[in-house]
Amino acid sequence: MAECRECKSFFVSEDSPEKGDCIQRVVDPRQAYYRSVPVNADKSASQCLNFIKK
Numbered sequence: 001m002a003e004c005r006e007c008k009s010f011f012v013s014e015d016s017p018e019k020g021d022c023i024q025r026v027v028d029p030r031q032a033y034y035r036s037v038p039v040n041a042d043k044s045a046s047q048c049l050n051f052i053k054k
Contacts, residue, residue, distance in 0.1 A: 004022065004039050
């Protein structure tokens with residue numbers, strides 16, 4: 001079972017190694033931006049559509 005910590009989009013928080021942010025680039029018709037979602041490192045990534053193995 002894959003975990004968020006194994007994804008290329010996961011970046012560890014400076015405060016706690018058990019937490020981090022899932023950062024993804026989003027492109028819409030007018031602009032491109034980055035979306036950041038706080039996640040736990042051990043969260044299951046089996047339901048994530050954007051999971052990319054490191």
